Amino acid sequence: MTPTEIAPKDRLIVALDLPSVDAAEAMINRLGDSVTFYKIGYRLAYAGGLPLVGKLADKGKKVFLDLKLHDIGNTVTQGVESITRLGATFLTVHAYPQTMKGAVEGRGNTSLKILAVTVLTSYNDDDLHAAGYRLGVSELVEARAQQAQVLGVDGLVCSPEEVGALRKIVGHRMNLVTPGIRPAGSATGDQKRIMTPGRAIAAGSDYLVVGRPVVEAADPKATAEAIQVEIAQAVG
Numbered sequence: 044m045t046p047t048e049i050a051p052k053d054r055l056i057v058a059l060d061l062p063s064v065d066a067a068e069a070m071i072n073r074l075g076d077s078v079t080f081y082k083i084g085y086r087l088a089y090a091g092g093l094p095l096v097g098k099l100a101d102k103g104k105k106v107f108l109d110l111k112l113h114d115i116g117n118t119v120t121q122g123v124e125s126i127t128r129l130g131a132t133f134l135t136v137h138a139y140p141q142t143m144k145g146a147v148e149g150r151g152n153t154s155l156k157i158l159a160v161t162v163l164t165s166y167n168d169d170d171l172h173a174a175g176y177r178l179g180v181s182e183l184v185e186a187r188a189q190q191a192q193v194l195g196v197d198g199l200v201c202s203p204e205e206v207g208a209l210r211k212i213v214g215h216r217m218n219l220v221t222p223g224i225r226p227a228g229s230a231t232g233d234q235k236r237i238m239t240p241g242r243a244i245a246a247g248s249d250y251l252v253v254g255r256p257v258v259e260a261a262d263p264k265a266t267a268e269a270i271q272v273e274i275a276q277a278v279g
């Protein structure tokens with residue numbers, strides 16, 4: 044779907060980075076009809092949260108399974124084949140060629156969309172160099188986007204800072220999903236490449252991933268709804 048086809052409300056993905064299934068279900072109940080798209084990552088998945096994917100899908104919600112897979116190609120293919128049966132909409136893998144190729148093979152013709160994580164939003168150029176990379180963030184994100192596109196990956200996870208450059212490479216053929224979203228005044232935490240919801244949408248993000256600013260808010264529902272208003276205003 045192109046951004047104009049996605050309802051503003053559905054462009055917010057709330058990261059359920061919570062310690063237990065009970066805590067996640069309590070948060071989902073608090074957010075009620077306001078939130079239509081959830082992300083399940085390491086914290087909840089390893090706390091027994093995988094069955095929540097099907098439960099949420101049965102309630103008409105979408106789920107982004109943020110498992111950031113990375114292994115030899117055959118193992119990734121087999122893992123993704125298993126994941127296709129869970130009912131998620133998006134699944135992440137790291138943007139390494141063998142990994143992306145294996146994931147696309149495992150996804151086959153199912154409705155699961157593979158997102159490649161280009162460069163984590165908590166990294167800047169210094170962090171990449173410290174990890175042994177020669178390229179800076181923008182060069183590496185763009186190189187990985189080119190590879191992902193050739194390999195048939197469905198979308199990219201990047202920071203909103205790279206969205207403009209990536210649109211020139213992938214057009215609207217790939218979903219651009221951006222964490223590193225911080226409503227004005229909220230704590231940055233460990234994120235380094237950040238933008239407000241409104242600016243991220245204006246830059247061209249398809250979906251915004253927001254965790255702590257919503258799930259740690261005194262009123263998560265009001266916070267999520269305020270972000271959705273900001274998204275709708277930026278869409279115009």
Ligand SMILES: O=c1ccn([C@@H]2O[C@H](COP(=O)(O)O)[C@@H](O)[C@H]2O)c(=O)[nH]1
Nearest residue numbers: 058084162163164222223252253254255
């Ligand atoms: O590059 C990436 C990829 C994934 N994430 C995930 O998104 C959320 C962001 O949570 P916040 O609390 O809003 O910072 C979190 O689950 C990360 O694992 C990311 O931040 N950056």
